[in-house]
Amino acid sequence: xxxxxxxxxxxxxxxxxxxxxxxxxxxxxxxxxxxxxxxxxxxxxxxxxxxxxxxxxxxxxxxxxxxxxxxxxxxxxxxxxxxxxxxxxxxxxxxxxxxxxxxxxxxxxxxxxxxxxxxxxxxxxxxxxxxxxxxxxxxxxxxxxxxxxxxxxxxxxxxxxxxxxxxxxxxxxxxxxxxxxxxxxxxxxxxxxxxxxxxxxxxxxxxxxxxxxxxxxxxxxxxxxxxxxxxxxxxxxxxxxxxxxxxxxxxxxxxxxxxxxxxxxxxxxxxxxxxxxxxxxxxxxxxxxxxxxxxxxxxxxxxxxxxxxxxxxxxxxxxxxxxxxxxxxxxxxxxxxxxxxxxxxxxxxxxxxxxxxxxxxxxxxxxxxxxxxxxxxxxxxxxxxxxxxxxx
Amino acid sequence: xxxxxxxxxxxxxxxxxxxxxxxxxxxxxxxxxxxxxxxxxxxxxxxxxxxxxxxxxxxxxxxxxxxxxxxxxxxxxxxxxxxxxxxxxxxxxxxxxxxxxxxxxxxxxxxxxxxxxxxxxxxxxxxxxxxxxxxxxxxxxxxxxxxxxxxxxxxxxxxxxxxxxxxxxxxxxxxxxxxxxxxxxxxxxxxxxxxxxxxxxxxxxxxxxxxxxxxxxxxxxxxxxxxxxxxxxxxxxxxxxxxxxxxxxxxxxxxxxxxxxxxxxxxxxxxxxxxxxxxxxxxxxxxxxxxxxxxxxxxxxxxxxxxxxxxxxxxxxxxxxxxxxxxxxxxxxxxxxxxxxxxxxxxxxxxxxxxxxxxxxxxxxxxxxxxxxxxxxxxxxxxxxxxxx
Numbered sequence: 001x002x003x004x005x006x007x008x009x010x011x012x013x014x015x016x017x018x019x020x021x022x023x024x025x026x027x028x029x030x031x032x033x034x035x036x037x038x039x040x041x042x043x044x045x046x047x048x049x050x051x052x053x054x055x056x057x058x059x060x061x062x063x064x065x066x067x068x069x070x071x072x073x074x075x076x077x078x079x080x081x082x083x084x085x086x087x088x089x090x091x092x093x094x095x096x097x098x099x100x101x102x103x104x105x106x107x108x109x110x111x112x113x114x115x116x117x118x119x120x121x122x123x124x125x126x127x128x129x130x131x132x133x134x135x136x137x138x139x140x141x142x143x144x145x146x147x148x149x150x151x152x153x154x155x156x157x158x159x160x161x162x163x164x165x166x167x168x169x170x171x172x173x174x175x176x177x178x179x180x181x182x183x184x185x186x187x188x189x190x191x192x193x194x195x196x197x198x199x200x201x202x203x204x205x206x207x208x209x210x211x212x213x214x215x216x217x218x219x220x221x222x223x224x225x226x227x228x229x230x231x232x233x234x235x236x237x238x239x240x241x242x243x244x245x246x247x248x249x250x251x252x253x254x255x256x257x258x259x260x261x262x263x264x265x266x267x268x269x270x271x272x273x274x275x276x277x278x279x280x281x282x283x284x285x286x287x288x289x290x291x292x293x294x295x296x297x298x299x300x301x302x303x304x305x306x307x308x309x310x311x312x313x314x315x316x317x318x319x320x321x322x323x324x325x326x327x328x329x330x331x332x333x334x335x336x337x338x339x340x341x342x343x344x345x346x347x348x349x350x351x352x353x354x355x356x357x358x359x360x361x362x363x364x365x366x367x368x369x370x371x372x373x374x375x376x377x378x379x380x381x382x383x384x385x386x387x388x389x390x391x392x
Numbered sequence: 393x394x395x396x397x398x399x400x401x402x403x404x405x406x407x408x409x410x411x412x413x414x415x416x417x418x419x420x421x422x423x424x425x426x427x428x429x430x431x432x433x434x435x436x437x438x439x440x441x442x443x444x445x446x447x448x449x450x451x452x453x454x455x456x457x458x459x460x461x462x463x464x465x466x467x468x469x470x471x472x473x474x475x476x477x478x479x480x481x482x483x484x485x486x487x488x489x490x491x492x493x494x495x496x497x498x499x500x501x502x503x504x505x506x507x508x509x510x511x512x513x514x515x516x517x518x519x520x521x522x523x524x525x526x527x528x529x530x531x532x533x534x535x536x537x538x539x540x541x542x543x544x545x546x547x548x549x550x551x552x553x554x555x556x557x558x559x560x561x562x563x564x565x566x567x568x569x570x571x572x573x574x575x576x577x578x579x580x581x582x583x584x585x586x587x588x589x590x591x592x593x594x595x596x597x598x599x600x601x602x603x604x605x606x607x608x609x610x611x612x613x614x615x616x617x618x619x620x621x622x623x624x625x626x627x628x629x630x631x632x633x634x635x636x637x638x639x640x641x642x643x644x645x646x647x648x649x650x651x652x653x654x655x656x657x658x659x660x661x662x663x664x665x666x667x668x669x670x671x672x673x674x675x676x677x678x679x680x681x682x683x684x685x686x687x688x689x690x691x692x693x694x695x696x697x698x699x700x701x702x703x704x705x706x707x708x709x710x711x712x713x714x715x716x717x718x719x720x721x722x723x724x725x726x727x728x729x730x731x732x733x734x735x736x737x738x739x740x741x742x743x744x745x746x747x748x749x750x751x752x753x754x755x756x757x758x759x760x761x762x763x764x765x766x767x768x769x770x771x772x773x774x775x776x777x778x779x780x781x
Contacts, residue, residue: 215708215775254778350778 007050008075025175073170108145179203183278191289193335198317200236211246221343229391238392256370296355400751413634441636461603462571465590466493472613481531517546539573544678545693554585598642602635653754657691697743
């Protein structure tokens with residue numbers, strides 16, 4: 001029965017003179033998301049509101065689902081709209097609306113009218129009172145509560161008249177593209193997809209880099225990362241996924257450096273490579289899924305060691321999260337099931353039994369000198385053979 | 393060079409088989425249950441398929457049922473016989489190294505009140521007939537034993553087991569999972585005391601999604617799929633005509649040069665094992681003691697443990713050279729837990745994760761084996777150099 005949606009957005013509304021930029025970005029993202037749905041939609045912006053109107057047949061569930069993936073949307077209100085054909089017709093419409101939407105009507109309600117078209121013959125308060133009376137007559141089991149109604153029946157009088165009462169929560173955040181771009185270090189694990197999601201939610205466009213180590217990691221592990229990127233791209237729009245062959249670098253570190261430091265030194269090179277690609281693609285920061293103390297390479301000491309090789313800021317949105325909290329988020333955004341597929345990623349293949357947890361940066365730097373002979377060439381080769389996959 | 397040595401997972405469909413199936417799918421696509429000409433035509437293909445399979449197994453064509461593959465055949469044999477025979481007893485005997493299609497079905501039957509005995513195997517993967525004899529009770533309604541193991545290629549003493557079962561209790565049914573065995577050993581159910589036999593199409597250069605269950609005429613069995621009453625009410629569902637005809641064609645071709653092919657396979661296996669042994673510190677699993685050339689084991693399966701290299705890594709390293717093998721078996725390879733078969737024959741823990749399976753087809757050439765060996769000589773020392781320390 002619903003044929004349109006009112007899109008509620010909160011934070012954008014307070015962005016002062018930039019507001020229209022944010023609204024335009026949101027409309028752009030909504031259009032992009034709805035391209036994946038059956039049906040045609042008209043998206044309009046009037047007086048600080050965004051409306052999505054279906055033009056003919058459309059799939060209701062699917063449309064809601066897509067809108068729930070658009071950052072910046074706080075709520076989605078399914079609406080019906082009618083031409084203004086007099087107050088009596090409006091009364092019929094509202095009675096039918098309540099009858100259809102609420103099969104169980106043992107509820108409290110309140111009518112809330114907004115009269116944007118000021119030449120409408122009745123004032124807002126009058127409309128509230130008259131429609132309330134009509135409803136009470138039609139459904140005696142309803143009762144009025146003006147403070148905390150179970151059903152808040154919104155009636156907006158504009159060129160047309162819009163009626164809505166339900167709010168389906170959106171993901172919140174800000175429209176992707178309003179906050180610049182960042183490079184996500186995407187592994188096959190549970191954390192990094194969630195980290196990417198969280199940064200994207202702040203309006204940031206995401207590109208990603210994955211370190212592939214054949215034959216130690218399989219084609220399926222790479223496919224899994226691509227699948228994860230595809231799942232996040234439902235929220236972020238297309239993701240440019242850079243696949244870097246890391247095997248030679250990893251083996252070289254394994255050969256030349258103390259084993260306990262392998263993971264840290266490896267991560268330092270991953271950061272360097274990721275930053276290099278980030279610089280070339282105009283990213284303004286790196287994003288990782290690290291959380292303090294989760295593993296040896298994520299202690300505060302280790303983070304100093306991996307952080308110091310970068311000039312770009314490294315965003316770690318999960319830094320204070322417990323594993324349980326991350327898992328809950330991963331389940332909510334739909335990446336968990338894919339993340340737990342059992343393919344080894346390149347961080348775990350050579351991991352030492354007792355890796356350093358309090359690395360001394362000076363010692364790490366000194367041991368990295370062991371790599372001087374070939375590492376520059378290897379990094380260059382890795383960057384040159386970057387395989388770019390556009391995931392959408 | 394592409395070398396496919398994972399023929400126990402599945403095989404390439406032969407061109408003759410694909411041609412026949414294309415003709416059936418595009419031209420003679422009728423439903424055998426239809427009354428018109430198109431239906432009769434299709435029925436003829438189905439008859440050809442049943443006759444062919446019956447002839448090769450030396451059984452009656454009424455005893456051949458087409459299923460969706462080995463797994464369905466195993467499920468139907470076990471579940472169908474267990475429920476049909478539950479009034480006589482609720483005891484089933486099988487082995488610890490069966491395919492999950494049997495083991496998981498047994499677990500289901502246990503949840504339905506049946507008792508299952510899982511026979512152990514010795515170091516080369518064979519059950520002991522004494523164990524089988526001791527496990528038999530008057531309550532035993534079904535014994536299910538695989539012909540050739542899919543992971544290590546051990547062959548069970550099926551004929552002796554069949555004779556023994558019938559001698560102890562003529563009413564106990566004997567099911568044999570011959571998904572790996574069909575085409576690698578001559579199997580004649582009626583001579584071997586076998587009441588039910590599972591065969592799969594895609595392991596013999598036929599199509600996927602088709603299999604056979606031989607059901608001896610005296611066997612009481614219940615269907616597990618209900619519907620339109622096809623295949624004598626035992627297996628409803630529109631007949632998979634292209635699949636059945638394709639499988640029969642593949643089986644027919646297989647039996648053309650059967651004896652020379654098997655001799656070739658054993659020669660290849662012997663040659664391959666001799667040369668694999670040149671790699672320091674490798675072990676070949678499932679060989680009968682005193683028979684290093686592979687006598688008494690399947691002609692097409694070689695299970696090799698390479699200490700110091702994880703199976704998945706070796707698999708991907710060989711893949712890089714175009715060589716396709718399996719870590720354990722394809723059915724178990726996507727799960728992280730180590731293989732139950734390897735455990736059952738007593739392979740020690742570090743080796744469990746360092747074992748790969750090569751499985752040949754009659755179309756495997758010596759050149760392919762030489763190339764594979766060269767790549768192994770080349771890669772294994774390098775892979776061993778970089779280990780977790």
